[in-house]
Amino acid sequence: MCQHIEPKGNRWYYRRRIPQDCRELHRDPQSKKAPEQVYFSLKTADKAEASKLAVSHTRRFDALWKAHREGNVDPKISMAQLQAAGLSPGDGAKYPDLDPVTDFIDDLFDRRFDQWEEPSEPSRQAMMTRDMLMTGNVPKTLSDARDKHIELGKRSKEPKQVQQFERAWAILLEVTGDITLNNLTRDHANRFVRKVITRGKGPNGNGPATVERYLKQVSPVITTAIREFELSMNNPFVGVVIPNKAEGQRKPRESFTSNEIKTIQERCRDKNDQRRWAIAMISDTGGRVANVVEIAGQRAPGM
Template sequence: MLAHKNAPEHTFRKDGIFYFRRRVPSDLSHHYTSRQIAFSLRTRSAPVAAARASRAAQQLDEHWYHLRIKDRDLPGKHLLRMQQATNVPIGHAPPVAMEGASVKLSEAVAIYLRLKGRDRPVTFKRAAERSCGYVIDICGDKDLLSYTKADATRFRDVLIERELAGSSITRIFGTVRSVINFAASEIGVTLNNPFTGIYYDRQSGVTDRASLPVDVIRTVQGECVKLDDELRWMVALVSDTGLRLAEAAGLQLEDINTDAEIPHVVVREHPWRRLKTSTSAREVPLVGASLWAAKRILSAAKDTSFAFPRYNKCEQTNANSASAALNKWLKPMVPERCTMHSFRHSMRDRLRAVECPADIVDQIGGWQTEGIGHGYGQGYPLTVLQKWMKAVE
């Protein structure tokens, strides 16, 4: 067994054949039956050995990263490949994927989150873990190349049996496809993703949120003025701007400008509250109830930079808590199937009713406008937006 001074990293030569060798990190030693990993690279060529050793080292790094992850809430965690006590003889390494090999779905999730999960909200991580955890629970934690169309259709059938709505099934399948495709691309594996092209009724169990009639909106706004507190200011602000609830809940005081020639609110991304899409960043004129609410928010602010401090006590805006509280308050006053998000639907209908051009509607609501040309320029000025907002006031 000879260590050649010019041998590629993580290799040594024996009888002219290159071997891979790497020590197991001390914090992961309990997963292995040997203190080092060693196996033949089956080549006498230094360049070939270097390429194979580099690939094996990268795959070990991925696997060790996966072993270090503490996924307490991951469904199917009991099926993750943890390389616990096996029948591997002492002195031999656990199998490492080489040319044409794959990784297990649990490892694919680790690759996906490590490379694509940086600076993403916690919901991104949860979606990947939850969706792929469902696959692991139902079909097992297999190599990506081992999943079949039968696995995918069985997975679909179980989700349907659990009475998930078509929209939920679509999100789950979309996440699983993304994880598999990304991981396969990263490790250089070509596959036909079996979770593509699976049929199910996408409208099953889906209930459209209804818009709020204008007279109901006026009634709710009147109640907001009567109660005149932080929660009602949020409702009023959303009611005449069409902001998403999370957009409103994560506002800073400096995002609200009531002293400008055209009072407006600036919707922009913050570390504590991301925006749904790039087109969500925008300025929306303040009129009617939203202007009243903005002034009340600024006048009541003390020792805080947030418009709604009760929902910004942690690292992330707690929009879910705001939604639960406000929807409970709204329920007796609004028609069935109407929620806080219905104000956003209503704003689009109200703008349609005054024949507002569709691209202006999209800019006010932060919706994506189709067509390449709409991506050019800065959009409509606040004076134009205010004209149409006043028309629906």
């Protein structure tokens, strides 16, 4: 079940508490109050669609708050700073002499200092915010690349592929954070490969074939972004080295014995919950996990 969604009338809404140390990013430009939660309509009556949208918003907020806490340079932080001041990218070029613009820049660069004190060195985040205000150019991030790829219909609609796509991108964002595309490097690609390997349950982690499948969920997205956003960069995921790729297919898993299957089914009947229904159905039918889970969910009481 997806978190942070709730029904209201015939629509689904997103509600989530904002951590205390991140509320400044969501300050209302009119009231100047820092809210305790985000709450807005997902503009859909379909629960499945609302869940997908909520996952996307949750990932976006997680990346924003993580970047803020770790001091990473993130255009979403700059956008939040501008919105909190009632400004938009490019306003500095349109209205350079208006008080809201000049006051914002003075605060941003800590220019309201005592005449006997030296101003502090501006942070990289402050420089990015100033550039966005004055030029209107908003740097593209990994999330922007992912969203553009989906918007263009390039992601597979097959359920298993969608699940693998989401897992791959969750791992990538865990490795890199939602960084700007021009800061994406070969080192990030290599770290992604190592992270995918270590996620495997076997003694040697995931094999080369699994790593290659995960790379195919990431590399085409970066290629799409480079083309659509007209970026002057190479795709660091192209030609990345997969360790032990020449070792071939690993030894397949051994099948359960009849007695083991019988024991599993007995435990499923004893537990009698949604997960155990799915396990029992798989043991009886040999069906695909995604299809069985969907059927089990439809049969769950109250769902």
